[in-house]
Amino acid sequence: MHPADTTAPRKTLIAGATGQIGSSVGQYLSEQGNWHPVGLSRRAIANAPYPMIAVDLNDPSDCQAKLGGLHDITHLVYAARFNHWGGELESVDTNLAMLTNLLDALESAAHNLQHVHLVHGTKYYGHTVSKRPTPYREDDPCGNPGSFYLPQQQLVQARQAGRDWSWSLSRPHAFCNNRTDEPRNLILIVAIYASLLKEMGLPLVYPGTAHSYAAKTQFSWLPTLSRSIAWMMSQPQCANQAYNIVNGDPKSWAELWPVIADYFGMALGPPDASAFAGFVADKSPLWHAITTKYNLRATDLSSIAQWPYGDYVLSVQWDVVSDMDKALRDGFAERVDSEKMWTDGFDYFRAQRIIP
Ligand SMILES: NC(=O)c1ccc[n+]([C@@H]2O[C@H](COP(=O)([O-])OP(=O)(O)OC[C@H]3O[C@@H](n4cnc5c(N)ncnc54)[C@H](OP(=O)(O)O)[C@@H]3O)[C@@H](O)[C@H]2O)c1
Known part of the structure; x- marks a missing residue:
């Protein structure tokens, strides 16, 4: 199915639905009519406007048990990350295992999977590691070997090869x-x-x-980031692409x-x-x-x-400045x-x- 076919029935799994961007994109997609979000995290959201599944992504058998029956998922927004306070170097092994467990369970069940979106960030460029030339462009080499972003990106790229689904990822900065x-x-x-x-x-x-x-x-204003994620998941030119998504000023x-x-x-x-x-x-x-x-x-x-x-x-x-030309060139002009x-x-x- 073509990603630009916006009328086909969708069901969107949001991993990390209790998180900052997960809850924002879940709310946004639930208001758009045809995305039919389902949230996933260890905790449930009280009064979530969509169904929630409580699952521990660190536990492969919990993933298989709770996600292995999700045959109708068409889109995945991966916005989970393991416990952190926001400034420390996060575990590559744990965060990679979480995504692996989820993809293992989902891929065997969701035969109509069309798109996987990863919410990543500017840490990819190494903005906390050293001074680097700005603006950061999407095809710059990863400047942060200690972050989980590149291993997750490589995992999704490797999994996608030869499959019908496509991927995209966003690189926002400081959520507001x-x-x-x-x-x-x-x-x-x-x-x-x-x-x-x-x-x-x-x-x-x-x-x-x-x-x-x-x-x-x-900064990245979360309603804008949420809209950009829906855009990336819908537009054929965004297939298998990364985009910086920041306010642009x-x-x-x-x-x-x-x-x-x-x-x-x-x-x-x-x-x-x-x-x-x-x-x-x-x-x-x-x-x-x-x-x-x-x-x-x-x-x-x-x-x-x-x-x-x-x-x-x-x-x-x-x-710390990201270039927004690629998103603009490909059709996302919101600033x-x-x-x-x-x-x-x-x-x-x-x-x-x-x-x-
Ligand atoms: N926050 C920022 O300013 C910022 C800026 C740029 C980029 N980013 C990137 O954006 C992405 C999302 O960040 P965020 O700040 O929105 O995340 P967050 O608020 O920390 O939320 C993390 C989510 O992951 C879930 N989670 C954690 N461990 C889990 C597990 N074992 N099983 C299932 N769910 C689990 C949490 O839910 P439970 O605890 O309920 O399980 C929560 O829903 C990350 O890649 C982050 O690096 C963030």
Whole structure:
């Protein structure tokens, strides 16, 4: 069946459906009518708008038992990754075994499999390993031999050879989405950090080095990434291709920080090479006082945001910029205004009574 045949019945398995992009793409596909998503993860999503299967991808027999009967799956979005906090080097063996177990179970059952999409990321280029020429292009060599991305990509490429299905993969960067239940969220991290400093009467200090302040960085707005995944899975020109999917307007923190200071009505502070995690370590009583004073939702400062993740993102000392020309050339033109994404995110967290 041709991938561009959008009228044929589809059933889309989303591996990692409780995760950041898995839940976003699941929600999006469930609203589109013809993708019929089925979610997969160890935990179930309460009130998921589609069926969920609880399965441990690390367990081959659990995969065979729970997935071996899925005869009607036509598309797979692989957005799972093993337990992590966001900044560490993740296990290649475990993440490769998870994908292998899933493909073993699915391939023997799903005789109408048409497409496998892997959600990967900029770590492929080695953005955390060393300074590299930018913009990163999809056919650049992998610059991160310790990451699980290349082994997973090679696995899918090898499996696809001689098969009827095709593959694609996305390489996004730092996910952003308006959600209150996801602690790995830069906009939420900065919003709470700014609110604490403001209450203390201090300027908005950048908690990283002068180099990281000056370097260009980028973000991926998850609704856009979700739409791009549906696009890749539908379009014949995307078969067996990788695509960078980022907002498309690289920004330095030096450009963003004044926008953020302005939003919160704060003076701009200089980079001081401190850290989010160090700053918030003793601020729980202050946060409690702020939530009471401004009648906010009661939240725990140490768990509402993943502070070391913020430090990990700010730790990169050089430009991280992906080229978006390939996606544009092949038909995905959506771009996101990152400054507006940030201020809209602050509006959202205010409306949700998370920040004053
Ligand atoms: N987050 C970012 O900012 C970012 C940026 C660029 C690229 N990426 C890449 O995007 C991909 C998805 O990342 P994410 O941040 O969306 O992931 P995530 O939020 O950490 O979610 C991981 C998912 O995998 C599932 N999972 C983990 N172990 C499992 C197992 N043994 N069996 C079944 N399911 C399992 C988890 O569900 P359970 O725990 O319920 O099992 C969860 O649904 C990764 O390749 C990541 O590197 C992420």
